[in-house]
Amino acid sequence: MLPETVTIDPKQTWPSYLERLNDSQRNAALIAEGPLMVLAGAGSGKTKLLTARIAHLIDGLGISPHRILAMTFTNKAAKEMQKRVHYFLKDSNVIGSPEIGTFHAICANILRREISKTPFSKQFVINDEADQLALIKPILKKLNIDTEDKAFSPKNFQNKINSLKCEAIEPHQFFPKSDDAFGNYVKRVYTDYQTVLFSSNAIDFGEILCMLYRILRDNVDIRTKYQTLYQYIHVDEYQDTNHVQYLLLSMLAKKEFGGHENICVVGDADQCIYQWRGANISNILNFEKDYPSVRSAKLEQNYRSMGNIVTAANEVIRNNIERKDKTMWTSNEPGNLINCLQRADERSEAETVVSEIRRLVASNKCAYSDCVILYRNHFQSRQFEDVLLRNKIPYQVIGTRFYDRKEVKDIMSYFRAILNKDDCASLKRIINTPTRGIGDTTVETIDGLYLQLLRKTPTATYWDAVKEATTTGAVTIAITKKLNQFVLLLERLRHDSLSLSLAELFQLVIAETKYVAALQKEYGDEAEERLANLEELRLLLENFDESQTDKANLLSQFLEQAALVQAESNDVELSVKLMTCHAAKGLEFLTVFLVGMEEGLFPSTRARNEEDDNVEEERRLCYVGMTRARERLYLSYAARRMVWGRTENRIPARFFGEISKKLRVSSLT
């Protein structure tokens, strides 16, 4: 018998999810316990590290997936992470998957589970910005606030309320100076708004986070429950967390609140692009103070991009004053120069980009799906869509809010009002859609009645007010009749909804409201496209009916995901992608076109009149855009552009000049 020999393998072998990491990535991924902060430059393998860490926790350490939580900012990032974790675990026989999602999706989920601690019933719905405005406007009216005055516009109140929610400040915690007229109005409007919101059995995006924070703060038992459930917490893009998100994470993780401190955050201060919604850079800067036992890792090597791209991005970001000096580096080849394009107008810009895509694909440099067109604002997609369509190139616009289309919103509002009879914003939207003889005056009467009822009983609802209007003689007999018809219609729909699939309910709503006829009457020959949108919605509903295993609360589930998740078509694999720079964060592409790079557009000058210096955030956004590229980066602008109906001369973005000449080329003229 041969003696047992020990051979030392010079290269230790790792499971697949760890083997493709470099040493510092792997070392970080192997730290399972305790607070961990990873400061990672663009393209340094941040997401790879996170997903590897999660795979290691599950497959390597045998931790139940349900114990693992990962928060992201965008749906796109959440999807990407889910995909990668799945890929790593596909061969293991682990049951279940870790909880990976956006802050809002995860928090809304928990709120549903803890419904008894909320002021809501389980039919509660999520209000978007438009709904929010619909609630705020009548309040301003009631308080006799002169909304003609630009300083007191409904939008201003909305913005202020939302930024208070980012800070987790409730109305009673807000103390404006006595000479601050706007602030004092805000306090009153915010107070009333919350009453209206809660009476509507509805929640807005900011409140999803605030309410959960308060519940965790005030209920030790619930806090303990989630601290125990989520043993391992991960936060992607930590530099973009705002204060209420910070508080939420503290509740779940921090020792002083009973947490386990198994929290892993990754981020890059240079990629902070959400200050406009309250992102607080000090969260990442203070992480070490918050968690003294923290271990940290720095990843500065960029694996993603060719050398010239890395150098150019460094040159740009270096111009930010408020910044810790650091330099990302790469050992990759220099590769192509940065291609800078000037075109006569936006049409020609789009044509150049598209023909370059064709050329690259024709010469096998890359596939359509390797190309992405990044812009500052959604509305810039139109021009490119036009040209792509004419060239029969498959493309997909990410983040076009399908659910924002008027006709889709109308039907969704019916759905919401069917599920949640107290949904003020939806009722207001559909009460005269399609027109049924209930005009603005009547709606204003009901608004007044509603706010009056609310003052007496904070649980009174808009639905109550609608019915009240018909019984108190607040409106004429003719209108009463119409209101009653509306009430009966909704009651019938609600009754029938209980026994119908979503697709059937859709058909019923369309039929009962004669919606198609109304569309055709309103838009004539141009109704086609809108009808197509409705058909797409019907298909989505049909798919949802079939795919959902949990057949209970289908309607509620559908509305929730419609509010929190983008609708995405499935032919994503072969197409050119179009998206905003914000949406591109965390993603990478072989070829990137950064378009519309003009002063005023990108960098945007939208709110650059006072204190905060937006240029630095715009520059970070530019940095994010540039560092998405692996091999080819194009920056383009139009010398003239139609802006609000008039043609304007445009100045190239300052970012061009920040890239040294030797890195730039204009191969296309």
Place this chain on the structure above:
DNA sequence: TACATCAGATATTAG
């Protein structure tokens, strides 16, 4: 009082 229609103003970025 409500509706149709037209003209004109308005618009970041995410969930």
Place this chain on the structure above:
DNA sequence: ATCTGATGTA
């Protein structure tokens, strides 16, 4: 593209 405001009509 969508939301206002003004206007004339039923």
